[in-house]
Amino acid sequence: MKAGRLKQGLTKQWLAGIAAMALPVLAWARAATPAVEPDEPVRWQLNMTPGITHTSQMAYDAHMFALWVCVAIGVLVFGAMAVAMFKFRKSKGAVAAQFSHNTTAEVIWTIVPIIILIVMVWPATAKLISQYDTRDSAMTVKVTGYQWLWKYEYLGEDVAITSRLDRASEAMRQSGRQPSLQELPHYLRDVDNPLVLPVDTKIRFVITADDVIHAWWVPALGWKQDAIPGIVNEAWTDIKKPGIYRGQCAELCGKDHGFMPIVVKAVSKAEFRDWLAAERAKNEPPAVAAPAPAEAAPAEAAPAEAAPGEAAPGEAAPGEAAPAAP
Ligand SMILES: [Cu+2]
Numbered sequence: 001m002k003a004g005r006l007k008q009g010l011t012k013q014w015l016a017g018i019a020a021m022a023l024p025v026l027a028w029a030r031a032a033t034p035a036v037e038p039d040e041p042v043r044w045q046l047n048m049t050p051g052i053t054h055t056s057q058m059a060y061d062a063h064m065f066a067l068w069v070c071v072a073i074g075v076l077v078f079g080a081m082a083v084a085m086f087k088f089r090k091s092k093g094a095v096a097a098q099f100s101h102n103t104t105a106e107v108i109w110t111i112v113p114i115i116i117l118i119v120m121v122w123p124a125t126a127k128l129i130s131q132y133d134t135r136d137s138a139m140t141v142k143v144t145g146y147q148w149l150w151k152y153e154y155l156g157e158d159v160a161i162t163s164r165l166d167r168a169s170e171a172m173r174q175s176g177r178q179p180s181l182q183e184l185p186h187y188l189r190d191v192d193n194p195l196v197l198p199v200d201t202k203i204r205f206v207i208t209a210d211d212v213i214h215a216w217w218v219p220a221l222g223w224k225q226d227a228i229p230g231i232v233n234e235a236w237t238d239i240k241k242p243g244i245y246r247g248q249c250a251e252l253c254g255k256d257h258g259f260m261p262i263v264v265k266a267v268s269k270a271e272f273r274d275w276l277a278a279e280r281a282k283n284e285p286p287a288v289a290a291p292a293p294a295e296a297a298p299a300e301a302a303p304a305e306a307a308p309g310e311a312a313p314g315e316a317a318p319g320e321a322a323p324a325a326p
Helices: 002-030 054-087 103-131 167-175 269-283
Strands: 139-146 149-154 159-163 195-198 203-209 214-218 223-227 233-237 243-249 261-267
Touching (some): 214 261
Antiparallel strands (some): 214 223, 243 261
16 A cells, blocks of 8 residues: 555656756747748758768768668567577576577677678768769869858959958847847847859868868868868768858867857859859959059958958969869
């Protein structure tokens, strides 16, 4: 009788505990994001998204393949355990087998995992090699990380832009107020000048930094690349869907590390050509001035609010910074 009451009390305690834990989760789930952009994660999302590039699709495929291999192994192992526990239990009179060595069993449990690993490694390696193959790209963008903004140079196009936290987010963060999703749906995730890229184009990136190590990361593209001073890293992408894709610096780079977001605006090829022409026109000297020398570096023609590290000695001209294709 006493034990029964104790058990009842414990059950009540457990139920109350679970309910208390569920409350914040439910509240969090109800606060829906107002505008969901393509490939943005959504609340209660269980799986990763396939992304919008070749690389992200490959990562998704590798992940799904590995997941189903794990599911099959899980079903087999837990199934065998369940059968062993229920069919051969002591109460049914089962007696434990006595054996110390079984060469056949040992060979099987060595060979089978090796085969499974090879089956998984083979496609994963092919995907990895393809991820690093930057040959045959149609254009190159040089990305330079600064404390705390990004500079994008369209190599060979005489166009360079700097991209920093948008004014609305900056003002909100300086004010110390608590922003709401309605007021600023992309608080700390918006920039003044997004990186405009064409869709269905193989774009090569050369990525470096001017001061400390940063990392350029847009999850929808499917990769993240370190931006290291003195080193030029390479990456590539081919965006399949026009849209806005957001990311951020992924390397702790100083006090404003959390305030240097990345925004990629993927547009059609025609729209991109128009945008590029408009940017180039902005950088052209006024008609009254003497014609600029042909070798004027695009960095000199950058907007007025140029990067702090702009004039740093030893900063290579965009063309020089691009390493020869492997
Ligand atoms: Cu950074």
